Amino acid sequence: MANRGTAQRPNGSTQGKICQFKLVLLGESAVGKSSLVLRFVKGQFHEYQESTIGAAFLTQTVCLDDTTVKFEIWDTAGQERYHSLAPMYYRGAQAAIVVYDITNQDTFSRAQTWVKELQRQASPSIVIALAGNKADLANKRVVEYDEAQTYADENGLLFMETSAKTAMNVNDIFLAIAKKLPKNEQSGSASTSGQGRRLVESDGQKAATGNCCK
Amino acid sequence: MNEEYDAIVLGTGLKECILSGMLSVSGKRVLHIDRNKYYGGESASITPLEDLFGKFKAPSPDESYGRGRDWNVDLIPKFLMANGLLVKLLIHTGVTRYLEFKSVEGSYVYKSGKISKVPIDQQEALSSDLMGLFEKRRFRSFLMWVQNMQEDDPKTWDGFDPFNNNMSALYNKFSLDKNTQDFTGHALALYRDDDYISQIAILTIRRIKLYSDSLARYGKSPYLYPMYGLGELPQGFARLSAIYGGTYMLDKPIDEIVIKDGKVVGVRSGDETAQCKQVFCDPTYVPDRVKKVGQVIRCICLMDHPIPSTSDALSTQIIIPQKQVGRNSDIYVSLVSHTHQVAAKGWFIAMVSTTVETKNPEVEIKPGLDLLGPIKQKFISISDYMVPVDDGLNSQIFISTSYDATTHFETTCLDVLDIFKRATGEEFDFNKVKHELGDEDQ
Numbered sequence: 298m299a300n301r302g303t304a305q306r307p308n309g310s311t312q313g314k315i316c317q318f319k320l321v322l323l324g325e326s327a328v329g330k331s332s333l334v335l336r337f338v339k340g341q342f343h344e345y346q347e348s349t350i351g352a353a354f355l356t357q358t359v360c361l362d363d364t365t366v367k368f369e370i371w372d373t374a375g376q377e378r379y380h381s382l383a384p385m386y387y388r389g390a391q392a393a394i395v396v397y398d399i400t401n402q403d404t405f406s407r408a409q410t411w412v413k414e415l416q417r418q419a420s421p422s423i424v425i426a427l428a429g430n431k432a433d434l435a436n437k438r439v440v441e442y443d444e445a446q447t448y449a450d451e452n453g454l455l456f457m458e459t460s461a462k463t464a465m466n467v468n469d470i471f472l473a474i475a476k477k478l479p480k481n482e483q484s485g486s487a488s489t490s491g492q493g494r495r496l497v498e499s500d501g502q503k504a505a506t507g508n509c510c511k
Numbered sequence: 512m513n514e515e516y517d518a519i520v521l522g523t524g525l526k527e528c529i530l531s532g533m534l535s536v537s538g539k540r541v542l543h544i545d546r547n548k549y550y551g552g553e554s555a556s557i558t559p560l561e562d563l564f565g566k567f568k569a570p571s572p573d574e575s576y577g578r579g580r581d582w583n584v585d586l587i588p589k590f591l592m593a594n595g596l597l598v599k600l601l602i603h604t605g606v607t608r609y610l611e612f613k614s615v616e617g618s619y620v621y622k623s624g625k626i627s628k629v630p631i632d633q634q635e636a637l638s639s640d641l642m643g644l645f646e647k648r649r650f651r652s653f654l655m656w657v658q659n660m661q662e663d664d665p666k667t668w669d670g671f672d673p674f675n676n677n678m679s680a681l682y683n684k685f686s687l688d689k690n691t692q693d694f695t696g697h698a699l700a701l702y703r704d705d706d707y708i709s710q711i712a713i714l715t716i717r718r719i720k721l722y723s724d725s726l727a728r729y730g731k732s733p734y735l736y737p738m739y740g741l742g743e744l745p746q747g748f749a750r751l752s753a754i755y756g757g758t759y760m761l762d763k764p765i766d767e768i769v770i771k772d773g774k775v776v777g778v779r780s781g782d783e784t785a786q787c788k789q790v791f792c793d794p795t796y797v798p799d800r801v802k803k804v805g806q807v808i809r810c811i812c813l814m815d816h817p818i819p820s821t822s823d824a825l826s827t828q829i830i831i832p833q834k835q836v837g838r839n840s841d842i843y844v845s846l847v848s849h850t851h852q853v854a855a856k857g858w859f860i861a862m863v864s865t866t867v868e869t870k871n872p873e874v875e876i877k878p879g880l881d882l883l884g885p886i887k888q889k890f891i892s893i894s895d896y897m898v899p900v901d902d903g904l905n906s907q908i909f910i911s912t913s914y915d916a917t918t919h920f921e922t923t924c925l926d927v928l929d930i931f932k933r934a935t936g937e938e939f940d941f942n943k944v945k946h947e948l949g950d951e952d953q
Contacts, residue, residue, distance in 0.1 A: 374753035381759035383550050383746035384558075385609060388739060493611030493738040493851075494729075498602050 313363035316480045319389050321371045323411040324396035325404040326378050329430040332461035333396060334370055337471055342462050359468075359475040366475040368392075387418040392426070392474050397445075399429045399458060400437040405445065412452060424477045426455035426470055433460040512760070512783040516542045518934075519778045519785055521765055521792035524552035525741075525920075526911040528748035529927045530791050532604060533939050535755035542785055543752060544778070548762035550749060552793055553894070553914060556583040556742030556853065563811075567890040576813070577855025583740035584811060584853065586892070587914045588845045588862035589923075590615055590734035590828060593725035596924035597744075598735070603941040606747040613851055615734035616824040620698035621831040622690065626820055626882065629698045629830075632723075646691055653685040653695075657719050673713040681712040689834075695719070697832040703840050703866065703917060704833060721921075734919070736826060740853045765796060768908065775907045789934055790908045794897035797910055805896040806867035807916045810876055813888040814859045818846055825850040825859075828918060831878055840866040842879045843918045861886075866916045867893065902933055909934045 322330040335341050338357045358367045371390070376382045393415055397408040408427065415425060427449045429440060442458060449456035455473050459466040517539040520531045528550075531543045549555055557563040559579030560572050572579070591597050591612070601607040619626040622641055630639040636651045661667045671684055682692050696702050700718035707715055725733030737743045753759055767779040768790060777786040794801040817823045829844040836842065848859040863879035865872075872893055880886070899910035909930045915922055931939050 374750055375756075376750070376753045376759050378758070379760040379763075381761040383749060385739075385743055385746040385750070388743075493613045496598060496602060496607045496610075496612060496735070 313365065314480070315358075315365045315367060316478070317367040317369060318391040318478055319371065320368045320392040320394065320474070321386060321390045322373060322394050322396060323377065323408075323415065324428075325398075325401075325407040326375070328396045328398040328401070328404050329461050330394075330396050331372055333394070333428065333430060333459060333467060334372060336461040336464055336467045338370070340464075342464075344462075357471070359472055361472075361475055361480075364480050366478065366480070368471065368475075384418065387415065390419050390423060391478060392424045393419065394426045394428050394470065394474070395454075396428045396430050397440065398431050399440045400431055400434050402439050405429075405440045409448065412454065422479070424455070424474055425452075426457070426474050428466075428470055429456075429458040430461060432458040432465055433462045512542070512763075512780065512785050514542075515786040516540045516758075517787065518542075518789045518791060519544065519787040521545075521778070521790065521796040522552045523547075523550045523745055523749060523761070524793050524911070524914075525554045525745045525748070526923060526927050526930075527552070527791060527793055528745035528752065529600060529924075530911075530930060531757055532606070532748040532751035532755070533927075533931050534791075534935075535752040535757040536604070536943050537935065537940070538943070541752060541757040542760070542778075542787070543749065543757055544760045544763045544765060544780070546762070546764050550746045550761070551742040552745075552795070554585075554587050554741060554745060556585045556740030558583045558740075558742075560584070560855075563890070564888075567892075569888070569890070572888075576858065581849075581855040582853065582858075583742060584860055585741045585847075585862070586809075586811075587741070588809065588843070588864055589741060589914075589917070590736055590845065590919050592721060592919050592921060593728040593733055593735050594721060595725060595919060595921055596928075597920040600924060601747070604748070604751055604944050606751050609747045609750060610743055611738040612735040613738065613826065614729040615732045615736055615826040615828060617821050617827045618698070618732040618734065619821060619827060619829040620694045621829060621835055621878070621882070622694070623835070626829055629694065632726075641694060642691060646688055649685050649687055650691050650695075653681075653687060656685070657716055658723065660716065662713065671712075673716055674711055676712055677709050678712045678715045679708045681715075682708075693832045693834055694830075697841050698830045699723075701830075701918065701921075732828070734828060736847055736851055738852050740847075740851070768797065770906070773905060788907065791911075791930065791934070792908070793911050794899070794913055797899075797908065800901075800906075800908060801897040801899050801910060803895045804898050806872070806893055807864060807896055807914075808867050808872040808876055808891065808893045809862060809864040810873075810880065811890040811892075812861040812863065812880070812883055812886045813854075814861060814883060814886055815857055816884060817848070817859055818844070818861065818882060819884050821846075829879075829882060830918070836878045838865075838875070839868055840916070842876060843916065844879045844882060845918065864916055866896075903930075904933065907934075 324330050338355045355370045358365050395408045395411045397404040429445050446456055457466045457470045518534050518541050520527050520543040523545040531541055535541045560576055560582035561579045563584050564572050618629045620629050627641045630636040633651050637647055659667055699722045700715045722733050763780050765780055769777040769779055775790045777784045818827055821827045825848045827846040831842040833839055833841050842865040844863050846861045847853050849856050854860050861883050863876045897913045903909040912926055
């Protein structure tokens with residue numbers, strides 16, 4: 298299977314312990330959630346990124362001094378549009394990036410609603426970052442930097458203005474989250490946060506694929 | 512909502528969510544609506560606990576139940592067969608990435624007032640207290656024959672043609688007594704009644720093989736259960752559908768399924784109408800197009816201890832074969848607990864269910880309740896088992912059947928695959944799931 302997402306970033310080389318974390322993206326439609334992830338994971342940007350189809354589960358690693366942090370990144374797949382995001386989405390998330398568009402005031406108030414939603418639904422220890430995206434469109438800015446920074450400080454959020462288009466602060470915001478996440482023994486097994494197991498295809502099942510659904 | 516779709520799916524129960532996922536993956540434009548503000552419909556897991564008590568109009572739970580949000584209580588009890596259809600659907604669609612599972616620890620069968628572990632391999636058969644010494648040997652030979660027999664190789668049949676002889680003949684070949692037949696048919700082959708005995712033997716053989724292949728995958732028992740409850744399953748398939756472009760609307764009342772010349776053309780909510788070529792839904796959305804063919808009783812029991820005589824298992828299934836308690840259909844008991852993140856620490860959720868046979872269904876489940884020990888809180892529901900009145904080909908409205916009393920998801924998946932085939936005229940093609948859309952884990 299494709300292993301693109303696990304490619305090592307060049308900002309670290311030590312092979313220490315590997316910690317895996319579930320990170321969820323939240324924010325109003327069209328603020329650039331998928332674009333941020335695509336920039337971070339694949340280094341790509343599409344001016345006319347279609348509404349989220351497909352970028353649903355990507356992984357990317359960030360190397361800190363002695364630790365490799367592997368992010369399992371969940372995109373909303375558009376389910377936020379009609380308030381239909383499933384509880385499963387928040388479940389076990391250790392980090393979240395709440396995104397707004399600096400050229401659109403409504404998206405900033407919606408971002409604050411998402412933060413409240415996270416505080417209600419997600420784990421109390423979740424690390425939340427606020428991203429003011431589309432920072433390249435500074436001439437159309439309506440959400441002031443200081444206003445967002447003050448809100449972030451009051452709520453204990455990391456905050457950066459980002460641009461998926463120019464890549465500004467994209468790696469940095471993930472790196473800042475990676476630094477803030479607790480990297481103890483337990484967090485190392487994030488993919489099985491509930492102490493259950495993931496199902497994988499066995500040889501027997503591969504053989505049975507051909508007739509399993511007749 | 513005023514747009515045009517290939518398919519509109521109503522209700523976010525597991526069947527509808529799997530269908531929605533398969534349709535989106537197949538390139539259809541899908542709108543998926545639920546009148547409730549939560550996912551899962553009849554197959555939801557209710558959280559927090561206050562909502563469950565509210566649903567059954569009971570006074571709010573006291574503080575001994577811990578945090579309400581630590582509870583996710585299934586309305587319909589089922590386990591996944593580790594080698595069964597649902598696991599295959601989960602793996603081949605990639606939905607398994609969103610879920611974690613635990614093996615169910617024990618599988619028991621009821622005989623003469625007490626429960627015993629279901630023997631499946633030859634060693635367990637020999638040490639089982641379900642049979643006398645000679646019967647054990649006969650049962651062992653039977654199991655070995657089933658394991659070794661290959662459908663496409665008559666040399667392995669040892670002179671017994673399973674396609675042209677019924678199960679009764681196979682039992683006779685190994686001289687298995689009625690008791691052994693009882694747990695073989697009900698606890699291994701998981702039949703709900705005894706109709707199977709007169710059907711060709713291969714059907715039962717396949718089911719016993721499914722049981723033992725499932726057991727071989729993770730040990731302990733053939734069953735799996737998802738962390739945070741069964742309600743995670745529809746959510747996972749809904750996410751699959753959304754990833755492939757499906758549009759989701761919860762908390763949206765459905766006022767009318769719009770028909771023109773006998774065929775569905777849209778769905779109306781208030782003054783909005785979405786147009787479509789097909790509708791997929793559960794029976795509750797089309798009361799005039801389904802009929803009641805039976806009832807299922809389910810009793811949710813909250814307890815602060817495991818089930819007695821199960822070695823303190825944190826998850827269990829117990830099957831009470833019909834004949835043991837003078838019935839025509841089996842009684843099922845399932846147990847999950849805090850270890851599956853469905854209950855607060857120290858708490859257990861047992862569910863007793865069966866197909867209703869009398870005017871007094873609560874009395875019918877008593878043999879199951881009697882096995883549980885003290886119960887802190889009981890919630891009883893009796894649901895109609897509804898089936899569509901037609902195959903949907905004329906109206907293009909494809910209706911799933913209600914969830915039956917079986918303990919696993921095999922019939923659920925068969926219904927889904929059948930509906931998909933009826934509606935699209937083809938089998939679902941797993942090759943359409945493009946794994947590169949999301950990186951594979953690890």
